[in-house]
Amino acid sequence: MTPDAEPTDRPEPSFLSGGGRGGTPSSSTVAAVDAAITSRHSIRAYLPTPVPRSAVEEILAVAARAPSGTNTQPWKVHVLTGASRAGLSAALCAAYDDPEEARRHTEEYAYYPTQWASPYIERRRKVGWDLYGLLGIGKTDKARMHAQHRRNYEFFSAPVGLIFTIDRVMQQGSWLDYGMFLQNIMVAARARGLDTCPQAAFTPFHRIIAQHLKLSADEMVVCGMSLGHADPGAVENSLVTERVPPSGFARFHD
Numbered sequence: 001m002t003p004d005a006e007p008t009d010r011p012e013p014s015f016l017s018g019g020g021r022g023g024t025p026s027s028s029t030v031a032a033v034d035a036a037i038t039s040r041h042s043i044r045a046y047l048p049t050p051v052p053r054s055a056v057e058e059i060l061a062v063a064a065r066a067p068s069g070t071n072t073q074p075w076k077v078h079v080l081t082g083a084s085r086a087g088l089s090a091a092l093c094a095a096y097d098d099p100e101e102a103r104r105h106t107e108e109y110a111y112y113p114t115q116w117a118s119p120y121i122e123r124r125r126k127v128g129w130d131l132y133g134l135l136g137i138g139k140t141d142k143a144r145m146h147a148q149h150r151r152n153y154e155f156f157s158a159p160v161g162l163i164f165t166i167d168r169v170m171q172q173g174s175w176l177d178y179g180m181f182l183q184n185i186m187v188a189a190r191a192r193g194l195d196t197c198p199q200a201a202f203t204p205f206h207r208i209i210a211q212h213l214k215l216s217a218d219e220m221v222v223c224g225m226s227l228g229h230a231d232p233g234a235v236e237n238s239l240v241t242e243r244v245p246p247s248g249f250a251r252f253h254d
């Protein structure tokens with residue numbers, strides 16, 4: 001598919017043909033869609049294998065089929081490779097490594113609550129310690145924790161770094177739309193054998209990002225994302241996170 005082609009121009013997928021949207025998906029279709037979703041994990045170490053620009057364009061074109069309130073499509077994506085990715089990473093790492101400088105950078109929006117509550121705080125702690133446990137980082141090993149968090153700013157060595165922005169005039173609903181777009185990118189990447197890690201770690205450093213990417217004043221940094229080929233030998237990529245089953249979060253009202 002060329003980047004400019006509308007995915008809607010394509011013929012209906014086989015599981016929709018004949019019966020249209022009412023057609024019964026084949027079990028292989030169900031398995032393929034489910035596998036693209038469930039095989040997505042946050043990948044925190046990548047091989048240097050490049051990702052062709054055409055693949056990124058195709059993923060973004062598919063992802064842009066995400067729904068959005070009144071079709072507002074509030075996403076803006078900055079795709080960083082090569083020198084631009086390296087330049088931004090170097091600037092972010094320098095700021096992160098300098099405690100005084102790092103303190104001067106704060107988020108523009110609150111991703112997390114200021115007052116943590118159960119069960120979220122326990123889940124948050126668990127994933128953190130599970131990751132550090134795999135990497136052999138102890139609870140008092142601040143230097144290695146710093147080094148691991150710093151990997152965020154190198155896009156975990158992924159060849160493609162994505163920075164997502166939103167127009168400041170857009171409201172909470174558009175952030176909901178944005179999440180669907182981000183998930184579409186991650187699932188479409190999986191369908192192509194690629195991996196991702198969504199990253200809020202970039203948000204405190206929005207001023208550095210704005211300077212490097214020459215963002216307009218109305219663009220606000222939402223998050224970043226690494227995209228590439230997972231390094232199968234990296235222990236951090238073996239992290240499998242838990243999920244509460246539907247019985248723990250869904251109530252059926254008959």
Ligand SMILES: Cc1cc2nc3c(=O)[nH]c(=O)nc-3n(C[C@H](O)[C@H](O)[C@H](O)COP(=O)(O)O)c2cc1C
Pocket residue numbers: 040041042043044127152197198199200201202223241
């Ligand atoms: C919007 C968003 C921001 C995130 N930011 C980071 C980040 O900055 N660094 C990181 O290593 N992981 C980040 N994560 C990954 C989460 O830790 C991860 O999704 C969660 O632990 C569940 O694991 P899984 O993605 O492997 O299923 C982020 C996830 C989301 C959705």
